[in-house]
Amino acid sequence: MKRERLIGGAGLMQIDWDKTIDEILADKMACPRCGSFTNEIVAGYTREPWGADYAPRCQSCSRKEDCDARKLVILCAGCAGELQLRARPVDQVTLMTMLLNDCRKDLEECLDYLIEYWQDDLDVSPEDADKRLEEFDSETFAEEDEARRRLEEEYLTYHRWFREHGLRISEPGWRADYAEELIAHGYSTLLGD
């Protein structure tokens, strides 16, 4: 596989982060860096590798030491200041919306790759241009498919959270557009009907 996948690390949150999210829901969170309890959580994005330790969506990242993915990091305000992270205070809903949108971006990237971008990535010659990825390179397809399935499961955890809390999901049409596009190309998705 040629492509440097940024989403390799994205997956279901592990135990610690489940707990952290629970704490956020309870409006008290231990900062993942300094451990102090705070009710002012801040969130921001960084590409710096240190962010991997404080990024809920990077917990199973396979290249934490040099992860340069754009990571959504949550910290206490003090730590964010020390690390010079541009961050803003977030409440539960804002944070969950940020996670949801982050997950959507990764899914869109998967979709684009599956439908089209793999041809550039794998230097497909014109005579193979009509092939689908699964015909051209079944191993890469399997990896892509697995990565996409993990992201869709992650998406559903956020979706359920909004439902359980009786909250509106922002841009709900996104899901239908995504699913329709995949289905139109003959692929299945956990986000379909």
Ligand SMILES: [Zn+2]
């Ligand atoms: Zn802290």
Ligand SMILES: [Zn+2]
């Ligand atoms: Zn990572």
